[in-house]
Structures are given as structure tokens and as C-alpha cells.
Amino acid sequence: MFDKIAEVSLxxxxxxxxxxxxxxxxxxxxxxxxLSLSEIAQEFSIxxxxxxxxxxxxxxxxxxxEQKLGLVKKFAKTKEVLLQIDQKLDLVIKENKNNKExxxxxxxxxxxxxxxxx
Amino acid sequence: MFDKIAEVSLxxxxxxxxxxxxxxxxxxxxxxxxLSLSEIAQEFSIxxxxxxxxxxxxxxxxxxxEQKLGLVKKFAKTKEVLLQIDQKLDLVIKENKNNKExxxxxxxxxxxxxxxxx
Numbered sequence: 001m002f003d004k005i006a007e008v009s010l011x012x013x014x015x016x017x018x019x020x021x022x023x024x025x026x027x028x029x030x031x032x033x034x035l036s037l038s039e040i041a042q043e044f045s046i047x048x049x050x051x052x053x054x055x056x057x058x059x060x061x062x063x064x065x066e067q068k069l070g071l072v073k074k075f076a077k078t079k080e081v082l083l084q085i086d087q088k089l090d091l092v093i094k095e096n097k098n099n100k101e102x103x104x105x106x107x108x109x110x111x112x113x114x115x116x117x118x
Numbered sequence: 119m120f121d122k123i124a125e126v127s128l129x130x131x132x133x134x135x136x137x138x139x140x141x142x143x144x145x146x147x148x149x150x151x152x153l154s155l156s157e158i159a160q161e162f163s164i165x166x167x168x169x170x171x172x173x174x175x176x177x178x179x180x181x182x183x184e185q186k187l188g189l190v191k192k193f194a195k196t197k198e199v200l201l202q203i204d205q206k207l208d209l210v211i212k213e214n215k216n217n218k219e220x221x222x223x224x225x226x227x228x229x230x231x232x233x234x235x236x
Contacts, residue, residue, distance in 0.1 A: 017186040018136075068135040071189050078196055081234050085203065088227050096220065102210065109206050116199050 005031070011062035014072050018065060023058040030055050082113050123149070129180035132190050136183060141176040148173050200231050 009031055016024055022044075029035045029043065030051075037055070041048045066072050093106050127149055134142055140162075147153045147161065148169075155173070159166045184190050211224050 014187065014189065018183075065136075069132065071132065074193075075196075078193075078200075078234060081230055082196075082200075084230055085227050088223065088230075092220065092223050102214065102220075105206070105210050109203050112199055112202055112206075116196060 008059055008062065010072055011059075011066055014075075015062050015065040015069075019058050019061060023054055023061070026051060026054045027058050082116065086110060086113050126177055126180065128190055129177075129184055132193075133180050133183040133187075137176050137179060141172055141179070144169060144172045145176050200234065204228060204231050 012027055012031060016027065019027065026040060026044070029040045030037070035043070037048050037051045040051045044051070089106050089110050093103050096102050130145055130149060134145065137145065144158060144162070147158045148155070153161070155166050155169045158169045162169070207224050207228050211221050214220050
């Protein structure tokens with residue numbers, strides 16, 4: 001599985017908009033811009049403990065949203081399937097490398113998958 | 119696009135767990151079991167207007183969740199891509215119908231896609 005920071009970051013991508021404005025601000029400075037708790041405390045003129053609590057509460061909410069909705073897990077499964085398709089297409093392309101027409105068409109399918117990641 | 123009922127039903131699949139217990143109960147009877155407002159009113163011993171308001175508020179919440187998170191739209195895009203891949207694979211299979219080895223492998227890829235729908 002993901003490590004904790006990557007996991008929280010992914011949960012934030014999905015559910016961040018459900019947090020309060022203050023929680024979003026704190027999470028962005030802490031997780032995206034990697035500021036320390038003390039630096040964020042200074043930014044908002046609150047205690048270091050206050051920032052720590054805000055981060056913990058925000059993370060707790062994100063995990064609760066995922067527990068209720070499971071949409072990150074659902075997406076991870078779809079992404080895994082797309083990766084499998086991509087790898088299997090690579091194999092077929094390799095095995096039929098002299099068939100240009102076929103390869104162009106399979107390459108075309110791979111490009112549809114790639115577009116989804118953009 | 120979807121019609122309204124299908125749309126609400128899809129939104130409910132994604133975000134229903136974020137509604138209150140009462141809203142979930144009402145939505146299930148109204149949208150899944152197709153009971154009338156009067157029937158649901160009787161079930162919960164509240165007024166028909168009360169049920170009507172609960173349904174409207176629940177629907178409003180579901181649309182707001184989608185406006186904030188956009189995950190139904192994100193999923194619809196992925197599903198559309200998988201459908202495109204499936205259709206393109208069908209074409210390649212048809213064009214190479216005498217190549218059993220190739221067809222088996224492409225069929226294998228199609229099955230991975232099908233499994234995701236289950």
C-alpha cells in the first residue's frame with residue numbers, strides 16, 4: 001500500500017473540498033507546501049498545538065470519508081485494471097512487431113489510456 | 119446526459135453515505151423502491167410535505183457533493199474510456215479473426231474490463 005503521507009495526499013485530492021476552509025488551508029501548507037507546524041502556527045497566529053489538532057482532525061475526516069464512500073479504493077482498482085491492459089497490450093505489440101497495421105491500432109488504444117492520466 | 123432519476127440514483131450510489139440516516143431511508147424508499155411520497159409519509163408517520171422536503175434536501179446535498187468533488191464525472195470519463203477500448207478491441211478481433219493466438223490475448227484483455235463492471 002501507499003505510505004501515510006501519499007495516502008493522506010490522495011485522500012485530500014478526493015475529499016479535500018469537504019473539509020472546512022481552515023482545515024483546507026492548514027492541510028495545503030502542511031502536506032502540499034511542507035511547512036512545519038510552527039511555521040503554519042505563525043502564519044495563522046494560532047498555537048503549534050492548534051495546528052497539530054487541525055491537521056489530525058482533517059486527516060481523521062478524510063479517512064472517515066473514505067471509509068464511508070470508498071471512492072479512492074474504487075479508483076485505485078480501475079487504475080490497476082488500466083495498467084494491466086496497458087502491459088498486456090505492450091506484450092501483444094511486441095509479439096506482433098512486424099504487423100504495422102495491427103500495432104498502430106493497439107498503440108491507438110494505449111494512447112486512449114494515457115490521455116486519462118493527463 | 120442522464121435523465122434526472124438516473125442521475126440522482128448515480129449520485130446516491132456515490133455520496134448517499136454522506137446523507138443523514140433519515141435522508142438515506144427516505145431516498146431508498148423513494149428512488150430505489152419507488153414508493154410514493156404519501157406511502158413514505160405513512161411509513162415514517164410524518165406529513166407528505168415533510169417527505170417531499172426530505173427528498174428535495176437530500177437531492178440538493180447530493181448535487182452539492184458532486185459540484186464540490188466531481189467524482190461521478192471523473193468516473194463517467196473513465197467508464198467512457200473503457201468502453202472505447204472495448205469497442206476498439208472488438209474491431210481488431212474482427213479484423214484478425216483467423217489469428218486465434220492474437221484473438222485469445224485480446225479477448226483476455228476484454229475480460230479484464232468486464233470484471234470491473236461486476
